[in-house]
Structure formats: C-alpha cells, structure tokens
Amino acid sequence: MNIEIIPVNKTQRSVLRQLTELYFYDFSEFTEDNVNEHGFYDYSFLDLYWLDPKRLPFFIKVDGNFAGFALVSSSFCCYTTNKEAHNIDEFFVMRKYRRMNIGNFAAKYIFDLFKGEWEVKIRHDNKPALTFWKKVINEYTNGDYTYHSEPIPNQWEIGIGYTFNTLL
Secondary structure: OOOEEEOOOOHHHHHHHHHHHHHHHHHHHHHHHOOOOOOOOOOOHHOOOOOOOOEEEEEEEOOOOOEEEEEEOOOOOOOOOOOOOOOEEEEEOOOOHHOOOOHHHHHHHHHOOOOOEEEEEEEOOHHHHHHHHHHHHHHHHOOOOOOOOOOOOEEOOOEEEEEEOOOO
16 A cells, blocks of 8 residues: 655645545534535635645545545644744545545654654544544654643644644
8 A cells, every 4th residue: 555645735625625625524423514505515725725834734645546645834823832832724535545544644643754843733522533633643752742621722722633743
C-alpha cells in the first residue's frame, strides 16, 4: 500500500470540495448540520486555503486514489498562547480506508512537515476521533503532550485539545 500526502493546488479545489462534503456528511452525526438548498454542506472556509498563506490543504492518497484530506493552519489556536502554533483544522479519512493506519501515517507525516508547537482540537462527543487522536499523539510524542479537558469559553466550547512540540 502506497500512502501519499500531497499539497492540494488550486486547480484541484473541486476535488477537495467534494471530499469536504463527504467529511461534513460523516461529521453531521455530531453537529446536526443540514445540507443547504443546493444539497451541499458547503465548507465556507475552503477558499481561504489558497488565499491565506497560514493555511495549507493536503490530500491523502492511497495507491493513487483519493482517501481523504488534512487542512492545516498556523493561525487558529485556542489552548496555546503561541498564535503561530500549527493546528489541524480538519482531518478526514474515507470510511473505506479507516482502521488501516492510513490516518495514523498521514497525521504523523504532517506533524513531521511542520516542526514546532502543535494544537489538535477534537469535539468531546466524537468518540472515534478522541480515540484516534489520543493514540496518534501519544505515539508520536512518546507521551510528552498536554491534554486540555476544558473547553475554551467563547472560542471552542464543545471540544477538548492536545498541545505538543515536534522539536523536542
């Protein structure tokens, strides 16, 4: 199995948009979001990944096939005072590719790409994501991370987070 993490260029925006639709469909279990009048969830921040240099989109591919994506930024952190810390904004592996260590590989690859302080936020009711990120971050940092169990008022009330440093 060949896993690739590749930057998404602007000409591939429509592919990423379609994958975000699958992601938000899966995620609607937790958010109770509905599709709009055109039948889309329509991720409103998508264009920012080509307009804001602090945001970077990546495809996750397996054997040349699209398997998911990761949206990374260095401008939207809650649990760290370092406003340049890296953050996983959105992370998605299609159901077909789950439980095959593809997400594990992709997350660690991205952590390696951007050395420094990291923050990962997870909805407290998304049990699969809580399990996934705890395992990945614990393995990646050898247990050297901080777990934030209290949501940040007026910023991200429904989640928990992890902070860690990839330079250690």
